[in-house]
Amino acid sequence: MSNAGTEVPASPIIPNSVVLQWLETGKYSDFVVRCKDKVFNLHKSILASRSEYFRAAIDGGFRESSDGIMTIEETHPCALAAIVAFLYTGKKKISELIHLIISNSSNFPVRFSEQERMRVGNMTGFLDIYQLADLMMLSELKIAMQKEIGRFLFENHLNMFEYHVRLIYETLPETDGMARPQLTTAIVRDPALSFNRSLSGAANVEVEHILDIAREHDPVGVTQAMNLLASLRRDGHTPRHYRLQEVHYHYQELPAFEDDEDDDDMGFGLFD
Structure with missing residues (x-):
């Protein structure tokens, strides 16, 4: 399977600000993604319209499509949170994604410990997100994360x-x-x-x-x-x-x- 996936553009009918509210409140949630001890209550329509990876899981006749539950174990929950934030907002700057995920002022529905918060903002966390973006064929986010890895390496x-x-x-x-x-x-x-x-x-x-x-x-x-x-x-x-x-x-x-x-x-x- 090629790593150079093509993201489906966000629907112009539903603004990102609205779907972000759905994410924060769980309103209309109809798809659950589990990653280790974290549970993400998400939306099939958003995931399928913005990610080939999730569209294949939802529409591919697999168990996930009938059960409405998907388990992803091969990554850290913080990396999955960054992917979810990217899909729901279109933001690809790591500073904006991190703020959305771990800021005390954020309403992101999945909460993380202090140790997990430290991970998402360092090289290990960046590599987690980079690899998961690659696995999920999110080429735009993968390129953005490659830049962030380089900046972190040379500037910090x-x-x-x-x-x-x-x-x-x-x-x-x-x-x-x-x-x-x-x-x-x-x-x-x-x-x-x-x-x-x-x-x-x-x-x-x-x-x-x-x-x-x-x-x-x-x-x-x-x-x-x-x-x-x-x-x-x-x-x-x-x-x-x-x-x-x-x-x-x-x-x-x-x-x-x-x-x-x-x-x-x-x-x-x-x-x-």
Whole structure:
């Protein structure tokens, strides 16, 4: 099944503000999704119209379609909450999703502990959402989360940079075609990370072993990126002049991206 799913646009008849009220109050709820100890009271019409994944479960003749109950165990409930918030509001900025899910002023119907709230706002939580968006074929949210992963890696918690690099490699499967290979290419292009002003010369940040980490976890990607860089340099280009989707892996090609109008940063600080 392709990861590049196509989201069904929200109905122009029912504003997102209205369906959000339905989510918050449980009004008209006719579909239950369970994830570990959390229960989400949702709406078939909203899920089926905005997600191919849920539409297949609801209309596919499976038990979920007759029982009106679906169980998702392969993720953290906070990640599922982010997916639900995205489907009901169309918001894809992680700051807005987090506010909707865990803010004390929010009426989100599923409540989370303090420990769970901490998870959703860190790298582990971002990777949870990224992988679930991939599983559910929500390509728009997946791309948005890839950007957030890159921003968090390079702009926050610099003393944990090497830990977060390892976490990305060890969490995402080798078949991941977006965040993982883009990280590899960023490291190969500039293992000293001097292209990123916030990291260059930062205290307590160990960057000399980053290329070795990339070789350990993504040897094929490192070789591909090095070959591409060498080719571009022979043609007189500088590393900042190429786009990451030119790097082809043995398992798939990186997708061509359409940048958001309000955000040209692809997340790993690789573009001028």
